[in-house]
Amino acid sequence: MAHIFSNIVQIIFLIEMLALGNSLDFQITPQNITTLKGNVAQFMCILTGLEDNHVVRWYRNNEQISEGPSVFPQYASSMRIDTDLELFHYNLVIPSVSRDDNATNYHCSVYEGSQRRLISTDTAILIVQEIPNLEYYPNCKRSDKTFHENRNANLVCMSEKGYPVVKLKWYYNGRELDQHVEYSDMVTATTRVAISKEHKEASFVCSLTTEVDINLSKNCTIGPIPVLYKPTTEIQGQDILYEGTDGVYVCYSDASPEVKDYTWDLPKHLPPDKYEYENNRQVLRLIGLTKNDNGTIIKCSTSNSEGKDVGKFIIRVSGQESISEVNGLPTGSSSVDPNKKTSSTAAMLSVVGGCLLFLASIMAFLLCSIILYTRRQAGIYAGNHVPQPDVYYVPKDSIDATSGSTYQTGKWKRSIATQVPNDLELESITYAEIEEGKKLINSYRTLKSTNIKEEAK
Structure with missing residues (x-):
């Protein structure tokens, strides 16, 4: 019984599967797609129960673009239908999406003659993202070739819009600047800068970012910019000099463009032989100063295309006593007592x-x-060895002891050993005879002579 019941269940299951397989329906319907410009987009339409008298159609923005396995001729260059008739696949493929494909919607339907039998309920939307050509964008421009102090300069940054629209921002020394952004065929960001002397050789940066890739950042730069400004003039020299010495004073200027001419304004009481100029008149030398020159004011004027300025200096000359202070007038760059x-x-x-x-x-x-x-x-x-001076052995006398002598036969040799300290020079070493040795040798010689005489008798 159990075996029969199992067979019945299997038969029922097969009947249901066959019934399902013969019913017209979607296995997969088109889904939304977001992709970059130039990429491939594919919308899937997979069915079950499709019969020979059924026709599959694709629609773009509710306009029919295909019939069965083929797209209409006007769309043949930009899209196609990939089919598998046995598995009932009718997939719409766009090989390279363009900007015009953005925000278009697609759906597929099944018709039997003129009667629609089936339609995909959810319309699929194609979103085409776009990143500007980073080889050319962003592009920075400036209103003037050179900038003038205390004037405004316009800095412009431009880029393709992209999708989503790119963001452009101006920065100076890492600080975001105020800007005005306009959107047309391009994105344009403009910032206005009040130019000062501190902007000399500075750089301004425009940064491009996009939501398509949060790690992407592209910049363009304006700078270092030339800033033109009038001179700031200062005279530098020694504050206090003594009578009879020369005073040397240098006229310094910070200017753009650079100062070329220096003009000195000297008191009328100074005769021509009391001063001379050096280094293209930038340096003034006052010769043989006296106490009468104490308190004298000298001036240096500089100018360029942007304006002019004057620097002043008070000459101080001291004899045996300290000079008194001069009030109310500018002095040099240093003060010395x-x-x-x-x-x-x-x-x-x-x-x-x-x-x-x-x-x-x-x-x-x-x-x-x-x-x-x-x-x-x-x-x-x-170890157990104590370093000693070098020892030199020098052979001296020799004695031949004859037969019959009370001494052993053979030659007897005497050597004298002398210890020489290591730290003495070799030339300073002297050798001394030992007196006791001399006496012993003489006694040996006398004994030898006596033995010879006895043998002769």
């Missing part, structure tokens, strides 16, 4: 002397340490 100079010099000499004495003490200590170390090394024991 002669008394303060003297005390500073004495303090400096004291410090230098102390440093030299300290260095000499260190050198003496090091020299003594080296000498003591060297002598100590000469007395270091190596």
